[in-house]
Amino acid sequence: MNLETKWLEDFLALAELRNFSRAAQFRNVTQPAFSRRIRSLEHSLGVELIDRATTPLALTPEGRLFHTTARNLLRQMEDGLHQLKGQNGVGPQPLDFAAAHSLSVTLLPELIQTMSNDGHVLRSRVESIDVDLAVEGLQEGRCDFLLAFDIEALMQPPFLSLSLGGCPRTS
Numbered sequence: 001m002n003l004e005t006k007w008l009e010d011f012l013a014l015a016e017l018r019n020f021s022r023a024a025q026f027r028n029v030t031q032p033a034f035s036r037r038i039r040s041l042e043h044s045l046g047v048e049l050i051d052r053a054t055t056p057l058a059l060t061p062e063g064r065l066f067h068t069t070a071r072n073l074l075r076q077m078e079d080g081l082h083q084l085k086g087q088n089g090v091g092p093q094p095l096d097f098a099a100a101h102s103l104s105v106t107l108l109p110e111l112i113q114t115m116s117n118d119g120h121v122l123r124s125r126v127e128s129i130d131v132d133l134a135v136e137g138l139q140e141g142r143c144d145f146l147l148a149f150d151i152e153a154l155m156q157p158p159f160l161s162l163s164l165g166g167c168p169r170t171s
Contacts, residue, residue, distance in 0.1 A: 005077065007041040008070040010034060011049060015067050015140060018056035059140055065158055067141030094123035098137045099147040104128035107164065108147055 006027075014023040014034075024034035042049050049063035059067060099108050104126055116122040127137070131148050138146040138154065146154065147164075155161045 001044055003041065003044055004037075005074065007037050007044075008074055010037050011041055011070055012067070012074070014038060014050065014057075015059055015063070016142075018058070020057070064139050064141055068144075071141060094125050095145060096143040097124055097126045097145045097147060098134035098143040099126060099128055100131045100134065100149065101128050103147045103149075111147070111164070 010023065010027055010029075013026050014020065017023045017026060020035055020038075021031050024031040027034060029037070038050065045062075045066065047062040047066075048060050049066055051058045051060050051063075097104075097108060097112075105128075108126060112122050112124055127134070127143065129137070131151070134143070134146050134148060135151060135154065137143045138159070148154075
């Protein structure tokens with residue numbers, strides 16, 4: 001498999017902007033060349049990442065899964081390059097949390113404190129947003145974790161879920 005980093009960056013731009021022309025302009029490349037690069041990425045992976053039938057365009061289920069992979073690959077490569085240059089003081093990338101408004105002020109601070117170790121506070125970014133937008137963010141790979149109330153669609157593959165408390169389920 002041959003992947004180019006510019007393809008990954010193109011894909012992330014397209015996933016965020018949801019428009020080939022705007023993403024191509026953002027990446028400083030012509031729209032036809034940009035489209036060819038996205039097709040090359042899809043061909044190399046052997047899956048379609050973009051649902052071109054929707055307006056604005058959307059990621060396919062495979063595209064949503066790959067979004068997180070692409071973002072992590074680029075972060076790891078950037079971290080590795082910083083280390084090679086002796087700039088290892090950058091540290092690990094923060095974890096991105098999306099949380100329902102009420103949970104972001106009640107449960108999330110305690111959770112982040114628990115996840116911290118040896119007196120080092122976990123680097124994190126928190127977006128306190130509407131639950132529907134938070135779910136969309138997780139599905140599209142814009143966040144690493146979602147803190148929300150019982151959402152059945154996220155309690156099955158490819159997602160992992162963990163109950164942090166609350167009332168037992170009733171049938």
